[in-house]
Amino acid sequence: MIRHETSLRSPGGSVGRSRTRRVESRNVGWRIGRAHEPRGGDLWVPWDRTAGVIGPQGSGKTLDLLTPALLSAPGAALVTLTKVEDMLLSLTERTRRDRPCVVLDPFGLAEGIAGRFVGELLWDPIAGCVDPKIAERRAKAFTAGTVKGAIHGGTGDDAARFYAAEAAKVMQAYFHAAALTGKTLEDVLRWVANPQAASDPGEILRRHSHAAAFWHGLLHGALNGDDRTAGNTITTVQQTLGLFFQADIRKRCVPAPGHRATDLAEVIRRGGTIYLLGREDPYASASPLMTAVAEHVLDTGLALANQSPWGGRLCPPLLACLDELPSTAPLPTLRTRMANERALGLSFIYAAQTRAQLTSLFGEQESRALVGLTNVLVMFGGSKDVAFNQEISDLLGTTRVARKSHQTGHRGGRTISGDDIAILRPEEVRQLPEHQALVIAENAKPIIARLSRCIDGKAGHQLQADQHRLREQLTTGRRMVITPEARTTAALVEAKRLGLVEANISAPAPAAGHEGDLW
Numbered sequence: 001m002i003r004h005e006t007s008l009r010s011p012g013g014s015v016g017r018s019r020t021r022r023v024e025s026r027n028v029g030w031r032i033g034r035a036h037e038p039r040g041g042d043l044w045v046p047w048d049r050t051a052g053v054i055g056p057q058g059s060g061k062t063l064d065l066l067t068p069a070l071l072s073a074p075g076a077a078l079v080t081l082t083k084v085e086d087m088l089l090s091l092t093e094r095t096r097r098d099r100p101c102v103v104l105d106p107f108g109l110a111e112g113i114a115g116r117f118v119g120e121l122l123w124d125p126i127a128g129c130v131d132p133k134i135a136e137r138r139a140k141a142f143t144a145g146t147v148k149g150a151i152h153g154g155t156g157d158d159a160a161r162f163y164a165a166e167a168a169k170v171m172q173a174y175f176h177a178a179a180l181t182g183k184t185l186e187d188v189l190r191w192v193a194n195p196q197a198a199s200d201p202g203e204i205l206r207r208h209s210h211a212a213a214f215w216h217g218l219l220h221g222a223l224n225g226d227d228r229t230a231g232n233t234i235t236t237v238q239q240t241l242g243l244f245f246q247a248d249i250r251k252r253c254v255p256a257p258g259h260r261a262t263d264l265a266e267v268i269r270r271g272g273t274i275y276l277l278g279r280e281d282p283y284a285s286a287s288p289l290m291t292a293v294a295e296h297v298l299d300t301g302l303a304l305a306n307q308s309p310w311g312g313r314l315c316p317p318l319l320a321c322l323d324e325l326p327s328t329a330p331l332p333t334l335r336t337r338m339a340n341e342r343a344l345g346l347s348f349i350y351a352a353q354t355r356a357q358l359t360s361l362f363g364e365q366e367s368r369a370l371v372g373l374t375n376v377l378v379m380f381g382g383s384k385d386v387a388f389n390q391e392i393s394d395l396l397g398t399t400r401v402a403r404k405s406h407q408t409g410h411r412g413g414r415t416i417s418g419d420d421i422a423i424l425r426p427e428e429v430r431q432l433p434e435h436q437a438l439v440i441a442e443n444a445k446p447i448i449a450r451l452s453r454c455i456d457g458k459a460g461h462q463l464q465a466d467q468h469r470l471r472e473q474l475t476t477g478r479r480m481v482i483t484p485e486a487r488t489t490a491a492l493v494e495a496k497r498l499g500l501v502e503a504n505i506s507a508p509a510p511a512a513g514h515e516g517d518l519w
């Protein structure tokens with residue numbers, strides 16, 4: 001982390017005015033805030049350092065840290081989020097200077113905006129899966145999204161990770177088989193709907209000479225174990241692509257005739273922004289899809305870095321701004337990527353509400369390693385996670401204070417002893433006030449930073465005005481919808497026509513006010 005007061009000086013530049021060249025700070029890193037305790041200047045995180053933000057809902061993760069970082073990122077950005085409001089806040093700014101913005105919006109939260117102010121991200125999960133390596137990575141990314149970031153970790157999470165791995169064997173086989181035979185997502189969905197009856201994928205893998213060797217066996221093994229295991233595997237496979245079983249979601253995300261797949265490499269090359277918009281919904285999680293798309297975007301960035309004339313680095317860097325990581329895109333590769341790719345021009349900032357969420361997603365060891373590998377850890381107050389607060393307090397260590405004691409009487413005198421006390425006690429970590437956060441950066445001493453909220457000040461008001469203007473354009477929920485009663489009546493008429501029900505069964509009485517909707 002860099003602390004700096006005024007302007008950064010060019011390497012080798014002397015203090016003399018003539019040699020000083022102003023380097024635009026946003027090209028070097030993003031600003032966390034000001035050092036408050038101990039007092040000091042501005043705190044900056046260089047783009048080649050990873051950052052993790054942990055704080056409860058409403059503590060300011062998005063507005064105080066992730067959005068400011070995103071707004072100042074000089075290059076392309078991958079953004080995962082759960083709230084359309086957060087996207088509207090940064091969208092206008094991120095489209096300036098002719099930079100493209102695209103959004104993956106499975107639930108139609110940005111309807112009215114998507115396709116007009118921001119491009120729709122269309123992506124074909126099968127594209128590229130003739131390559132078994134791609135098929136395997138994609139399957140693993142999709143299934144990783146089925147492991148939920150539950151608030152409390154438990155044994156259920158281990159089971160979820162086991163079935164995610166089993167389901168990945170099936171998914172990789174399906175993606176590969178579909179790509180080998182030019183089949184579409186719809187064919188894959190047919191297989192996924194009833195894996196034990198689907199003989200095509202096995203047949204393709206067995207007979208096609210370009211098919212990866214032994215995958216036929218992997219597929220057969222995963223689907224034909226004991227009943228309970230196979231049943232759970234199949235359920236997980238179906239969860240993996242669950243979102244796509246809704247036709248309107250499929251239409252919003254997948255290319256179709258006349259709607260070409262988004263050229264993500266081009267968006268990255270032009271310094272654009274890729275928003276992946278999910279939502280917090282335990283019934284219809286977008287995590288599998290969002291994780292797979294996020295992995296694909298990062299792999300695309302990595303491929304561009306390899307071709308780059310800047311010695312294998314992406315310059316300016318691609319920022320992965322992973323808000324609400326556990327409920328948006330729990331990337332299975334995050335830890336490895338953070339370790340290897342930050343030096344290649346891929347920058348990472350993630351946010352989660354608790355450490356326990358990360359543990360239930362990645363497991364104890366892996367989440368510990370993830371937090372350990374994070375260069376700059378920012379913690380908000382308000383967390384009731386006693387164990388984590390204790391851990392942070394232990395991490396900060398102790399300081400030695402001198403203690404004087406006076407004794408009176410015959411042998412009276414003064415003794416001085418040293419006492420070790422915690423730099424920050426666990427309850428003090430919880431009591432950090434709003435607009436402040438504890439910053440633990442690499443080998444530096446801990447600092448309490450005073451943060452700036454991106455919606456404050458003149459620039460903040462402009463952001464809010466832009467957000468307001470875009471919000472007016474949202475048409476979600478304002479469309480003409482056919483009432484459920486009307487649909488029920490129409491469905492019953494069709495059922496009678498097909499002879500699925502007896503002709504004398506009558507439709508339920510329409511609710512008041514809806515009479516005549518259809519007739």
Ligand SMILES: Nc1ncnc2c1ncn2[C@@H]1O[C@H](COP(=O)(O)OP(=O)(O)O)[C@@H](O)[C@H]1O
Binds near residue numbers: 060061062455
């Ligand atoms: N438009 C707004 N105007 C004023 N306050 C807001 C606005 N949007 C959010 N806030 C407040 O800012 C705080 C931080 O929000 P946010 O950064 O979204 O929290 P987090 O991402 O940690 O859940 C919240 O307490 C929220 O109530």
Ligand SMILES: [Mg+2]
Binds near residue numbers: 061063323
């Ligand atoms: Mg947030």
